[in-house]
Amino acid sequence: MxxxxxxxxxxxxxxxxxxxxxxxxxxxxxxxxxxxxxxxxxxxxxxxxxxxxxxxxxxxxxxxxxxTVVTLSGWTPQPKLILAPSGAGNRTPLPIPPLAEPEIAHDGTRVFSLTAQAGESRIHPGGPTPSWGYNGAFAGPTLRAAEGDRVRIVVRNELPETTTVHWHGMKLPAQYDGGAHQPIAPGEEWMAEWEIEQPAASCWYHPHTHGTTEAQVGRGLMGLFLLDDELSAWSGLxxxxxxxxxxxxxxxxxxxxxxxxxxxxxxxxxxxxxxxxxxxxxxxxxxxxxxxxxxxxxxxxxxxxxxxxxxxxxxxxxxxxxxxxxxxxxxxxxxxxxxxxxxxxxxxxxxxxxxxxxxxxxxxxxxxxxxxxxxxxxxxxxxxxxxxxxxxxxxxxxxxxxxxxxxxxxxxxxxxxxxxxxxxxxxxxxxxx
Ligand SMILES: [Cu+2]
CATH class of the missing domain: 2.60.40.420 (Cupredoxins -  blue copper proteins)
Structure with missing residues (x-):
């Protein structure tokens, strides 16, 4: 029943x-x-x-x-790309990004720590894939907070180049948006802090550096930031x-x-x-x-x-x-x-x-x-x-x-x-x- x-x-x-x-x-x-x-x-x-x-x-x-800034007029169409058929061979159990465990500050702020770092991932049968991730070799943990929460995210850059962290879909003060104007140099730390003022949603985070966003995301720098609210907990979903x-x-x-x-x-x-x-x-x-x-x-x-x-x-x-x-x-x-x-x-x-x-x-x-x-x-x-x-x-x-x-x-x-x-x-x- x-x-x-x-x-x-x-x-x-x-x-x-x-x-x-x-x-x-x-x-x-x-x-x-x-x-x-x-x-x-x-x-x-x-x-x-x-x-x-x-x-x-x-x-x-x-x-x-x-x-990427593109002008369509200057672009020559490429032949159709064929994705490698996956077939019915051995399949990999879907990895689930871990849920980040925040520290709770004395005022209730949820404090997350992200370290952007280089590593090697097991993705391809040909060998280890040099990759980048947050708190790991590829991608990052899933951050989670609820409407009304105050969150603080401390980002440490252990990469060999400048990065930023942008909170995609998030309503937050511009100074913490993590665009190209908020660079984190190698070896440096940056902190973003805001109150969640939006309903339940699936947001995500990734670098937004000028000219290197695609390359950095491509190496693996991305993660989910899930938001809950009072109603989402009651929704039955x-x-x-x-x-x-x-x-x-x-x-x-x-x-x-x-x-x-x-x-x-x-x-x-x-x-x-x-x-x-x-x-x-x-x-x-x-x-x-x-x-x-x-x-x-x-x-x-x-x-x-x-x-x-x-x-x-x-x-x-x-x-x-x-x-x-x-x-x-x-x-x-x-x-x-x-x-x-x-x-x-x-x-x-x-x-x-x-x-x-x-x-x-x-x-x-x-x-x-x-x-x-x-x-x-x-x-x-x-x-x-x-x-x-x-x-x-x-x-x-x-x-x-x-x-x-x-x-x-x-x-x-x-x-x-x-x-x-x-x-x-x-x-x-x-x-x-
Ligand atoms: Cu984005």
Missing amino acids: AHTARLHPRRARQAAHRPRADARLFAGEGHPVNANEPTPEAPHGAARPGITRRGVIAVAAGGLIAG PIDYGIDDVPVIVTDRSFNADGSFAARERTAFGLLGDSVIVNGALSPTFEVARALTRLRLLNGSSARTYHFVVQGVPMMLVGTETGLLPDPIPINSVTLTPGERAEVLVELEPGQTAMLQSVPHSLGLLQSTSRAAGADDRFDVLELRAAAAFDGPELAIAELDMLAAALPPRSRHQTSFGRWCSPTTGSTAPRWT
Whole structure:
């Protein structure tokens, strides 16, 4: 028997009066996105971009994450890139970035320590990959805090070059934004401190140095910064980190035969890789332990856009750039340009195996431009392998209508800082550069 959904008492009273969620993506009030247009992979309900100026801006902004300034007129299209087929060979268990353990200061501030450092990672069969990470050889721990918390992050740079740490998606004082104007020289320490003044969301952190952002992120400097709020704890959404609430950091890389990273394919948007790694693993598999699994998808790539599908598995979009949606939305696919996040729920049967894939998609741009973002490619991203029997909450997607009432209303998402509309996901996002 399914567990009773945990409804916030205040929301529970409102639930009876709430209209059923429809399948449109809302990019803020008055901006319904053409989510119902069919695509070859997605008979209905998929988020599919139209040809809009905003689409161009969204993709251009994606390219800027890497600090890459491009002029399309000066770019020669490259031949179509074929991602290495992952096949059904040996798969690597999906690594889960550890949750950072903050120290709690006497005034309650959560104090996190990050050390940017060089190391070697086991990613490729050819040999160890020289890589960079925070508190480790590749990527960084997942930071977590709640609305109303005060956080302090002490960053130490043990790299041979200057770095910064930018908190992507976070509302915070400009002096702590971690852009190119806040460099941390080798051997130096830098501190950022602010109060979390935004609702639950999946944010992330990465260097934002002038001219070397792509190279530093490419070596592995990136991590998630998850925000909770009072309502997210009551929403009934899966919240057991690494069990049914799963970080999925998707990036593309190319490798040399010895296992080191290679910079092989530069396009108008940045570096394209020919292999996909998830949380630092090639050909990963995740053991699904419960009927409902929340995937926190982050596109941490420099240039590549992804159009995620999970064939044969019900999927719900529950969160985008600035946090949880007012209502869960049934989807067949979701597109993420570089830097974007989406939170989706997938529902598997015991014993079922499914594949999170990225499939060819339209960005509403010239074909050659879409190719520069890898939009023509089809490849496996993450195998989802359900256990023979599930434990834990037996929540099902069918019950999410009721849970929708517990999610933050739209008004909570109207924060004071500016946002732009991304038609590719229908998400709203704070401005970032
Ligand atoms: Cu960013």
